[in-house]
Amino acid sequence: MNIVFLGTGGSWPSPERNVSAVAVKRGPEVILFDCGEGTQRQLMLSSVSFMQISKIFITHFHGDHFLGLPGLIQSMSLNDRTALLQIYGPEGTKSLVDILIRLGYFTPTYEVEVDDLAPGDVLDFDEYKVTVGEAEHNVPTIFYVLEEKERPGKFNKPKALELGIPEGPLFSKLQKGQEVEHDGKTFTPDMVLGPPRRGRKIVYTGDTKPCEAIVKLAKDCDVLIHDATTAADLEDKANNFGHSSSRQAAETAKKANALKLFLTHISPRYEDVAQLENDAKEIFENSEAASDFLEYAVKYKD
Numbered sequence: 001m002n003i004v005f006l007g008t009g010g011s012w013p014s015p016e017r018n019v020s021a022v023a024v025k026r027g028p029e030v031i032l033f034d035c036g037e038g039t040q041r042q043l044m045l046s047s048v049s050f051m052q053i054s055k056i057f058i059t060h061f062h063g064d065h066f067l068g069l070p071g072l073i074q075s076m077s078l079n080d081r082t083a084l085l086q087i088y089g090p091e092g093t094k095s096l097v098d099i100l101i102r103l104g105y106f107t108p109t110y111e112v113e114v115d116d117l118a119p120g121d122v123l124d125f126d127e128y129k130v131t132v133g134e135a136e137h138n139v140p141t142i143f144y145v146l147e148e149k150e151r152p153g154k155f156n157k158p159k160a161l162e163l164g165i166p167e168g169p170l171f172s173k174l175q176k177g178q179e180v181e182h183d184g185k186t187f188t189p190d191m192v193l194g195p196p197r198r199g200r201k202i203v204y205t206g207d208t209k210p211c212e213a214i215v216k217l218a219k220d221c222d223v224l225i226h227d228a229t230t231a232a233d234l235e236d237k238a239n240n241f242g243h244s245s246s247r248q249a250a251e252t253a254k255k256a257n258a259l260k261l262f263l264t265h266i267s268p269r270y271e272d273v274a275q276l277e278n279d280a281k282e283i284f285e286n287s288e289a290a291s292d293f294l295e296y297a298v299k300y301k302d
Contacts, residue, residue, distance in 0.1 A: 001024065001200050001297070001298040002295055002296065002297050003022065003223065003262075003284070003298060004025060004046055004047060004295050005022055005046075005290045005291065005292060006039055006042040007020065007022075007034075007036050007038070007056060007292060008020075008289075008291055009064075009266055009267075009286070009292075010229050010265040011064055013036075013037065013270060016291075017266060017292055018037075018038050018039070018042050018070075018267060019287075020036045020065050020206070020264070021032040021036050021039040021042060023050060023053075023226060025052075025103070026127075026128070028052060029054050030053045031053070031056075032057070032085070033057050033144060033206075034057070034058060034059055034065045034066070034204075035056055035058065035065070035066055035067075036063075036065055037063065037067040037068050039071075039211055040075050042089065042293075046293055050072060050106045051076060051081060052203060053076075053085065054083070054085070054086065055087075055125075056085070056086070057084045057089065057130065058077060058087070058090070058138070059135070059140070059204075059205075060135075060140060060206060061089075061090070061092065061096065061139065061143070061208065062298045065207070066071070066089075067290065068102050068192065069097065070100040070101070070103050070256055073085070073108060074108075076110070077107075081222075082109065082110050083210065083247065085236035086113045086114075086115070088114075088115050089116065090140050091116065091296075093116050093117075093195075094114040094116050095113070099261070102279060107224050108129050109125035110208045115234055117142060119132055119133055119134035119142060126143050128146060128147075128149060128199065129149065130146050130276060131147065132143040132145075133145065133212065134213055135211055136208050136210070136211045136213075136242070137243075141206055141208065141242075142206070143211075143214060145201065145207065145218065145221070146200070146203075146204075147199060148198075148199025148200050149204075149215075150179055150196040150198060150232055151197045151198075152175055152189065152196060152197070153193040153194030153197060154193070154194040154302075155171065155174070155175050155193060156194065156232050157171070158219050159191070160187075160192045163187060163191065164183065165187055170182060174192055177189050197301075198264050200222050201220070201222050201223075201227065202222060202223045202225070204224070204225045205241065206227065206265075207243055208226075208244060208293055209219065209227075209238075209239050209241075209242055209243065210248045211252070215255045218256035219256050220256070221256060222260065223258070223262065224242075224253050224260070224261050224262070225257060225264055226244065226249035226252060226253065226263065226265060227243050227265045228248075228265065228276055228289070229243035229244065229245070229265050230270075231245060232246065232279040235248065243265065244285070245280070246263050246277070246279045246282060246289070247279040250279070250280035250282075250287050251284075253284045254283055254284045258284075259286065261284055261286060261292040262288055262289075262296070263276055263288065263289045263292045264289075264295070277289050
């Protein structure tokens with residue numbers, strides 16, 4: 001699982017940063033969180049193919065989080081996409097995307113499926129789920145928790161051999177949770193597998209003030225990607241506009257027992273992010289200001 005930051009700036013693009021967009025790559029699938037203006041070009045400059053995007057999750061309807069949608073949808077079509085594209089967002093997303101798709105003389109070559117979401121919704125996608133929470137911004141805003149499902153426990157090869165299970169295809173079936181038979185005996189996965197292991201968990205907040213809902217749903221996450229529009233000295237101003245300071249993002253990470261914090265939605269006023277990082281690291285050491293095209297591999301804990 002790789003996180004690729006495509007746009008880490010807030011409100012409007014700057015020479016240093018494009019506006020909000022974060023891609024999560026799982027094998028051949030790419031999941032996009034927010035799609036600000038210019039995201040399709042950012043994708044072309046990144047290691048991610050926009051044709052691999054299967055799902056797009058929008059947090060709210062400020063332009064720096066969704067204005068890249070019409071261009072991206074059209075570029076996919078011009079490149080002969082045929083696969084379904086799923087788009088999710090807060091109430092009103094379906095109506096908004098219907099309008100965006102009809103801009104100009106254009107008809108997609110593929111199906112675009114759109115669903116409105118509400119806080120508390122949980123979407124099941126076979127190998128992972130996406131949970132929806134309510135952020136605290138100055139317009140209706142949701143945030144997302146992507147969490148992989150449990151993996152089988154570690155395979156105990158010595159135990160399997162001791163039980164008389166021959167090495168080979170039967171090992172693989174047991175590792176996949178299937179019962180097997182050999183020499184008139186039945187062997188179940190629990191006989192050779194340790195306890196189930198948790199999957200990886202990523203939280204993307206979009207725009208938000210400090211929010212207890214995020215602390216709760218981000219509990220023990222591997223990566224928290226949090227609004228950090230300003231440094232601590234402009235915290236009140238950030239909060240007035242529905243945003244967090246980097247210090248407040250770090251407080252959320254610490255309360256949630258996150259492993260890693262990425263600061264994003266950084267105001268164009270900051271060409272140098274040292275102050276934001278320093279403010280965060282005083283509270284949560286494993287903090288980092290994300291930059292456009294930064295890639296981060298999310299490793300399993302065990």
